[in-house]
Amino acid sequence: MNESFSPRRVGYAVAGVMVVVLGGMVGFHQTVREDWFQSFYRSVVTVSLAGLDTVPRSTGARIVSILLVLAGLTIFAYVATILVEGIAGGVLTGVLAERRRRRAIERLSGHIIICGYGRVGQRVAAEFRESGEEYVVLDFNPDALEAAREGGVLFVEGTGTEDEDLVEAGLNRARGLVASSDSDADNLYITLSARAARPDLLIVARASDEDAARKLRLAGADRVVQPYSTAGKEMAKLVLRPQVAAFLDIVSTHGGPxxxxxxxxxxxxxxxxxxxxxxxxxxxxxxxxxxxxxxxxxxxxxxxxxxxxxxxxxxxxxxxxxxxxxxxxxxxxxxxxx
Structure with a gap:
């Protein structure tokens, strides 16, 4: 939380207002000889800088009024400082950034949605970025969201298992979806939800084993990738057919542009x-x-x-x-x- 809006600083401001109002109430009660409620009312009106209810007749009451006005100015200046520091620290600008991000997502069309911004999702995003493809990240993990924020990536905080989150990510305008969550169950729900909403959508899903891959295909995934199986095949290929592997590496984006x-x-x-x-x-x-x-x-x-x-x-x-x-x-x- 931003230090400008910390509970301690806000508490100081509230305590200051209470002390000044109560002090003014006692001061007016002693100098003007009014009842406690009328003294409290006069104190609130004076501290809030709304003006004086009536001009005090005694010198003592006028001194109390002057002190309350000065105290009110000091408190308002303190609160204004907190607000200015909050803006500079990004508390209010964070709201503006959120609004700009949502507008940018709403303008996208023909983009790709990445559900799950872990190691696999970030690698997918890097490939899209190198190819100039537009994409939106959908995740709820704080570390994943921070990585997306630091990388300047458009993201939606949520989970792809909720239809509302997919719609916010622009599912109706997207041309593809990558279900790259670490959870097979989440990827299955994501695939079911996306396929039900968009029968024509290209869906690529991640699976941990063959059983999960089979269920994802039944749920509507066009392509299913098993990272562990793929990594094992690639390592074996490097040993058994090193020249073929070298050629494929050359023609891929990893081997050279x-x-x-x-x-x-x-x-x-x-x-x-x-x-x-x-x-x-x-x-x-x-x-x-x-x-x-x-x-x-x-x-x-x-x-x-x-x-x-x-x-x-x-x-x-x-x-x-x-x-x-x-x-x-x-x-x-x-x-x-x-």
Missing amino acids: ELRFEEIEVGRTENAGESIRGLRIREVTGAMIVALRKHDGTFDTTPTPDAVLAAGDVIIAAGTPDELRRLEELFPPGEAVA
């Missing part, structure tokens, strides 16, 4: 229906098509130069950022494919 994989959808453009050879993709763009996902859902893992790129197909290509950009220019976004 100059060679990447990208997926590009073939829309209803003038180049749709042409073959790879006919478009001279390798010569024109420099990128290499390594696989094709046909519009019927099947994969062509070794496309030949005569393979036809039909509308609705998804090209899996490898190349540098410039080469992939030139490939995307051959298939600009057109009319959506059913």
Whole structure:
């Protein structure tokens, strides 16, 4: 809690007001000879700087009035100091920051929601950040929220198991969701809630074992990742097939930014229906098509130069950022494919 608004300082202000009001009540009772309630009323009016009820006739009462006015000014100055220090310390600005963060989230569209900002969630966020993807973090753990706050990440304090929190994170406008909580049960609830609200949403979930992975798929997850299983396979691959592992490391973002994989959808453009050879993709763009996902859902893992790129197909290509950009220019976004 900010020191400016500590209970001790607030207590000092309240105690000061009480002492001054009671002292003024006694002073007026002795000098003006009024009853206790009237003396209390006159003291409150004077200390609050609202003005004098009537001008005191005796010198003693006037002295008491002057002292009460000065005391009231001192107390108001003290309270004003607390408020100013609170603003400078971020107590009130924290409310403004919260409002700005919510407005920024409300403006997002086509973003990704990360439910769970632990080690896995933070690694996912780092990958999104490097790729320029917009995302929102949803978590309730104080350490996770502090990490998001320090990193300047848009976040919602809550849990993905509550529909209201998902809506606040922009579920209706999101294009994907990552359920990366440490709890399989939470990830299952998150997946069920998100799938019920958005049947078309891409959902990637984390699972600790195969049984949890099976249940997550039944709940509606499009992809399920088992970190421990994946890590074990990767370590074995490094030992059994080190050159293959080295190549995959090179073409990943971890190995270097100059060679990447990208997926590009073939829309209803003038180049749709042409073959790879006919478009001279390798010569024109420099990128290499390594696989094709046909519009019927099947994969062509070794496309030949005569393979036809039909509308609705998804090209899996490898190349540098410039080469992939030139490939995307051959298939600009057109009319959506059913």
